[in-house]
Amino acid sequence: MEVRAKAPGKIILAGEHAVVHGSTAVAASIDLYTYASLQFPPLSDNDDTLKLQLKDLNLEFSWSVGKLKEAFPVDSGCIPLSPTACSPECFRIIAALVKEHNIPEAKIGLAAGVTAFLWLYTCIIGYKPAKVIVTSELPLGSGLGSSASFCVSLSAVFIALSGCVNLDLNKKGWFMFVDSELDLVNKWAFEGERLIHGKPSGIDNTVSTFGNVIKFRSGTLTRIKSSMLLKMLITNTKVGRNTKALxxxxxxxxxxxxxxxxxxxxxxDSISNKLATILESPAVDELAITEKEVLLEELMEMNQGLLQCMGVSHASIETVIRTTLKYKLSTKLTGAGGGGCVLTLLPTILSKTIVDKVKAELESCGFQCLTAAIGGNGLEICFGGSS
Ligand SMILES: Nc1ncnc2c1ncn2[C@@H]1O[C@H](COP(=O)(O)OP(=O)(O)O)[C@@H](O)[C@H]1O
Ligand SMILES: C[C@@](O)(CCOP(=O)(O)O)CC(=O)O
Ligand SMILES: [Mg+2]
Known part of the structure; x- marks a missing residue:
């Protein structure tokens, strides 16, 4: 039996960082995904290993499940239906198990992801041989929420085959979990994010799990029914950074x-709430849409100014801001900043010629422009092989 999951990345339209301190933020899913698959070997295989293959990163990890069991002197006390935080003792044990693999220095950031994997697997499935394969369309460590979609996709495949939820294993094609199952996945993914980020707000795992455009404050999500078709240019400065440190x-x-x-x-908080109100307010004609876009641009500029106050902008981000300003376009960083990705609002009346010119100029600076649909489905799962 094989189960697969796809969990989207995200952009934060307003409120990053402040959301960690209890302010409102607005985020949307994007159609770039992390995919995870889980397969248990047939009993006849006599295979006693847990394997994690990070396919696109060309890395493979494996642990004997007997060794894993031995390494945990006390039962971690995990119950799949009750997500719990990793204790400092468990963290030390898992970190040692990850360290044995000598991850190359250039990819050492992945150790946090592998730690989250081992914690989620042993808590939800226990000590059972399996093969887990992960691939991602998201640039890692760039502000598009790769860490959250990694944790959401893993939690989903583990919960799907843990036996703790009632699923029709013969169901065909991609489908969505019901809300209670999504809640469970989201809570486990948050625990995984804690191991990667230290102090996440929970917005990234929530928008990856539930999709759409959401308003988020102190762990509570409100779905936003946006009346606008937002078009954002996503520019990856390709400057590496780490959310935990920022x-x-x-x-x-x-x-x-x-x-x-x-x-x-x-x-x-005020900026995020205003942005949400603008997105939800009906726009009767083109003029009204343009007026709303002008307000959104102003809010994005104010948001970026506050992120600068927090000390999380970067020279590369400022270069993108200056470049897009030449075309009278507004830009803000998205996610943790310090490099990574930035968003530029593309107003509906903007011609394709101008968009192409902006992109060409940004790419000539060594940046990478991405396009993504905003506000689609969250987590989806699928039983069986490829479809
Ligand atoms: N596909 C993946 N495989 C392994 N680890 C991953 C993967 N995606 C994300 N991670 C973990 O998440 C980290 C990046 O998360 P973070 O710094 O929060 O940036 P972002 O979430 O914006 O991409 C990586 O260094 C790694 O530890
Ligand atoms: C900076 C923050 O608001 C978003 C981080 O997003 P990312 O990991 O950079 O994609 C942190 C958080 O909300 O947990
Ligand atoms: Mg992250």
């Missing part, structure tokens, strides 16, 4: 300047 740096700045930073987070 989130920690904002918390440190907050400790040094609590009043100023609290005011920044409060402003960010």
């Amino acid at each position: 989130v920690a740096s904002v918390s440190e700045r907050k400790l040094r300047h609590p009043d100023a930073m609290t005011a920044v987070f409060t402003s960010m």
Whole structure:
């Protein structure tokens, strides 16, 4: 029996970082996915290993399940239906199991992902031989939520074959979990994100699980019925960065300047709420759409200014902002910043010729432009081989 899952990445339209400190943020899924598949070997195989293949990264990990069992001196106490945080003791054990694999220095960031994998697998499935294959269309560590979609797709395939939810294993094609199952996946994915990010808000795993455009505050999601067809140009500066370090740096700045930073987070909350209201308000004609786009552009600029205040912009991001401004277009970073991806709103009246010119100029600076549909389905799963 094989099960597969696809979980989307995301863009944050407003409120990144501030959302970690209790402000509202608005995010949308994008049609770039992480795919995970899980297969148990036939009993006759006598194979006692748990294998993780990161196919597009050309890396393979395996552990004997007997060794895994031995490594955990005490039962981790996990129950698949009750997601729990990884204790410091379990974290140490898993980190040692990951370290044995000598991940090449250039790819050392993956250790956090492999740690999350081992935690989620042993908690949800236990100590059973299996082969797990992961592939991703998302650039890793670029602000498009690869870590969350990795955790969501893994949690989904583990829960699907854990026996703790009632599923029709003969169901054909891609389908969606019901809300209670999505909730369970989302909670486990959040625990995985904690191992990768340290202090995630939960917005990335939530939008990857549930899809659409969402407003998110302190763990609570509100679906937004957007009346606008948003077109964003996504530019990857290709400057590597790490969400965990950036989130920690904002918390440190907050400790040094609590009043100023609290005011920044409060402003960010207002920006996100206003943005959500604009997206939801009906637009009767083209003029109304243009007026709404102008307001959105202003909010994106204000959002970017506040992210600069938090210290998470970067020279490469500023270059994209300056370049797009020449065409009177507004740009903000998305995700944790420090490099990674930025968003430029493409107004509906903008001609294809201008879009092509902007892209060409950005690409001539060494950046990579991506296009993605916004606000589609969240997590989907599928039993059996490829379809
Ligand atoms: N396909 C994957 N395989 C293994 N680890 C992954 C994968 N996708 C994401 N990760 C983990 O997530 C990290 C990147 O997450 P993060 O810094 O939050 O950036 P983002 O979520 O914006 O891509 C990677 O360094 C790795 O540890
Ligand atoms: C900076 C933050 O708001 C988003 C991080 O997104 P990403 O991992 O950079 O894709 C952190 C969070 O909300 O958990
Ligand atoms: Mg992330």
